Amino acid sequence: MVIIDSDSRAIGFSLRTGYYLAHCSLAAYGGAGDWPETLALGDSIRTFECDEFHGFVAAQRNMVIVAFRGTESVGNALTDAETALIRHDVFPGLVHLGFSHAADAVYPTVRCLLTTLSRELPIWVTGHSLGGAMATLVAHRLAAEGFPVRAVYSYGSPRAGDRNFRNAYRLPNYRFVNDNDLVPHLPLRWCYHHVGLLKLLTRDGELLEQYSDWKDKKREHIKHAKQVQRAHRHVEDPPLNLGEFDWLADHYLDGYLAGIARLLPRVPQRRLPEHADVKPDAMPLHRLDKPIEPIVRRPKMLDVPKQPIPAITQSDLAAAFFKQPHRRS
Numbered sequence: 238m239v240i241i242d243s244d245s246r247a248i249g250f251s252l253r254t255g256y257y258l259a260h261c262s263l264a265a266y267g268g269a270g271d272w273p274e275t276l277a278l279g280d281s282i283r284t285f286e287c288d289e290f291h292g293f294v295a296a297q298r299n300m301v302i303v304a305f306r307g308t309e310s311v312g313n314a315l316t317d318a319e320t321a322l323i324r325h326d327v328f329p330g331l332v333h334l335g336f337s338h339a340a341d342a343v344y345p346t347v348r349c350l351l352t353t354l355s356r357e358l359p360i361w362v363t364g365h366s367l368g369g370a371m372a373t374l375v376a377h378r379l380a381a382e383g384f385p386v387r388a389v390y391s392y393g394s395p396r397a398g399d400r401n402f403r404n405a406y407r408l409p410n411y412r413f414v415n416d417n418d419l420v421p422h423l424p425l426r427w428c429y430h431h432v433g434l435l436k437l438l439t440r441d442g443e444l445l446e447q448y449s450d451w452k453d454k455k456r457e458h459i460k461h462a463k464q465v466q467r468a469h470r471h472v473e474d475p476p477l478n479l480g481e482f483d484w485l486a487d488h489y490l491d492g493y494l495a496g497i498a499r500l501l502p503r504v505p506q507r508r509l510p511e512h513a514d515v516k517p518d519a520m521p522l523h524r525l526d527k528p529i530e531p532i533v534r535r536p537k538m539l540d541v542p543k544q545p546i547p548a549i550t551q552s553d554l555a556a557a558f559f560k561q562p563h564r565r566s
Contacts, residue, residue, distance in 0.1 A: 241275055245300040245359070250388075250411050252504055255436070256497045258302070258363040258390040259413070263490045265292045265306040265368060278302070283350050287342045292368065294350040300387070301360045303347060303375070305368035320424045322399055327378055330401030333370070333424070340374035347375060351384060359387035365490050366420055369394025369412070373432060376408055389433065392493045393420050396429035406432040415496055416440045418487040422459055438496035 241260055244253035257276070264272045273282055278295040285292055292305040322331035351360070360379065364372035369391030380386040388409040398406075410433025414421045417440075421431070437445040486492070 241277075243277070243297060243300060245297065245361075249409070250434070250436075252497065252500055254361070254388075255390055255411065255413065256494070256501060258304075258361060259365075259392055259490060259494050259497060261302050261304040262306075262363050262365040262368060262392055263494070265304040265364065267291065267306070283353075285343065285346045285350065287346055290339050290343050290371065292343065292347075292364070294347060294354075296354050296358060299358070301351065301354055301358045303351070303360060303362045303372070303379075305343070305362075305364035305371045305375070320426060322428060327381065328374065328398065328402060329405035330399050330403070331428075332374065332398040332402055333396070333429070336367070336370045336374060336395075336397050339367070339371050340378065343371065344375055344378055348379070348382070348384075351379070356385065359385050361387055361390065363390045363392075364394070365392040365493075366488065367395065370397040373397050373406075373410060376410075377406065380408055391433075392490060393418050393488050394431075395420050395423045396431050398430065398432070399428050400430050403430040403432045410434065411436055413438060413493055413497070415487045415492045418492075419485070420488050425459065438493065438500075442496075442499050444500055 241257050243257040244251045247254060260272065260276060264276065267284075273279060276295075277297055281297075282293050282295040285294070290305070292303065295302050295304075321334045323334050323337065325332050325337050328337065360376075362372045362376040362379070364370075372389050372391055373394065374397055376386050376389045386408055388411065391410070391412045393415065394412055412421070412431060412433045413436045415438045435446060439445060
């Protein structure tokens with residue numbers, strides 16, 4: 238059996254930790270398999286279920302993991318009144334109404350489970366899709382109460398708050414986005430902003446970290462998405478053909494895992510002068526070694542990869558996309 242290394246001692250961002258926590262996010266969906274052994278979690282796993290929100294808390298020798306599944310009905314959580322920004326006593330700035338309600342639902346249980354573990358162990362918080370937004374909010378609350386949160390790793394997470402929330406957010410937060418995944422652009426309202434550092438997995442097998450790269454791609458992506466949205470504004474039952482744009486297929490965790498796995502062999506194995514005191518696994522990823530063989534551009538993922546429990550259905554995504562409110566003049 239292959240044990241996936243968590244790289245828990247790395248300083249700052251670690252690609253191996255990102256790969257490990259992506260598997261933890263997949264495990265939060267509750268699929269059968271030997272993942273407790275593969276992730277070296279043993280019998281430490283404590284699952285929780287609060288309304289429709291699921292996840293687990295578990296411990297290794299050197300770290301604690303909090304993983305969120307969130308809800309499968311991401312369309313319901315991103316539409317109608319749930320898209321409102323509200324002021325919350327715990328969070329700075331304004332936060333998404335639906336996501337804050339989800340965080341409120343799970344927080345007492347997560348906090349209780351963590352109190353049974355050593356407060357000396359650093360905590361990694363993770364989640365995919367709606368679970369990523371919950372991870373961002375719950376981690377903030379845990380850190381505010383003195384829990385030793387090391388970092389948040391999210392995959393395909395929608396935006397959880399406004400500009401003031403982003404500016405006041407202090408935790409290391411590494412958010413992976415898989416190429417054309419639409420969910421990280423939701424809600425489409427102009428007032429929402431992401432926290433943390435982008436890790437954009439491209440179709441060409443590269444990883445973009447510079448904000449300008451994301452900005453250019455985001456501008457083109459949102460323009461295209463809004464054109465499709467406006468074309469169906471007055472259609473009562475819009476066609477569920479979003480798969481042709483790759484927006485749905487790129488959201489599945491299988492694509493995230495495959496993209497990160499392609500990068501792992503290219504992590505630098507030697508120290509550069511400016512990183513003489515930094516472990517190779519913790520070096521900035523724009524220092525990735527060039528691949529030995531040319532990168533083969535992956536095809537469009539029009540077929541939805543199989544997962545134990547789908548994170549989001551095409552119907553859910555269509556609801557979240559086509560029913561987005563428009564900016565008020």
